Amino acid sequence: MVEQTLTFEQYLAGLPPERRSEVERVWRAVRENIPAGYAERIGDKFLTFAADDEQLVALASQKNYISLYLMPLYVFPELKAKFDAAAGTKLKCGKSCINFSRAEDLPLLTIAEILTACPDVKAYKAHLLQMRAEAQRKRKPG
Template sequence: MQSTATTPKEYMDSLPEDRKPAMEKLRNVILENLPDGFQECMAYGMLGYVVPHSLYPAGYHCDPKIPLPFLNVASQKNFIAVYHMGVYGSKELYDWFVTEFPKHSKYKLDMGKSCIRFKKPDAIPFELIGELVAKITPEQWIATYESNLKR
């Protein structure tokens, strides 16, 4: 479900009432823990966190006009999703997250390559998401991205 919102505030305002508290808390946790240099925006109809062109002029290889994607958050039809490209691009980070998740949640991890799905808003391990977000600086993400791109 891609939103037509053009700003993060507009996106948050458009959410169903039952999703707003969890999405607001998730957004706040991300903003509080996101290393300096990343920028919040709307990307792909979701809240996006990117490496801006001012730090990485090359942009995203699929479309260089787009800043380098790092993290997206969306309220989908049946779940809240966190799309974390660092988990997809770094086996070490993926392994850390998979190991830590059961320590923070009584629910089974529902995860794709970069997508972490939460069917119940109260099942989001906010502290763990904060730790995950804080683990990669823009410079580290650029290095990981470029190393994977060259493969």
């Protein structure tokens, strides 16, 4: 399935009016702090930055909330600890996302620091491959 490519303005125009400024504020913080080399993709459902096919960050407007998918929290434990300390317990987190209604609910400065701390594309992909290989070894019996 090929995802439709939109401009950022087209994506925003497709959102409910009350969501536009929230999404715009969060995505601006992401754009300003994403390391060089990651490609921005804008589809009808998600805004993403990825290293080829490996997502680093995504944002989506869901039915009842907005979701920020911040992969560094799941692959770099030290960045997860930093986020948890800044966010406290006020945020609702899913298995792979942070759900929120207002941008002000997010620790945007900490998110900016987390993105800035991410490695370049080549190192990020190598880290993911290493993590997957380790997980595979742990699953094998014996």
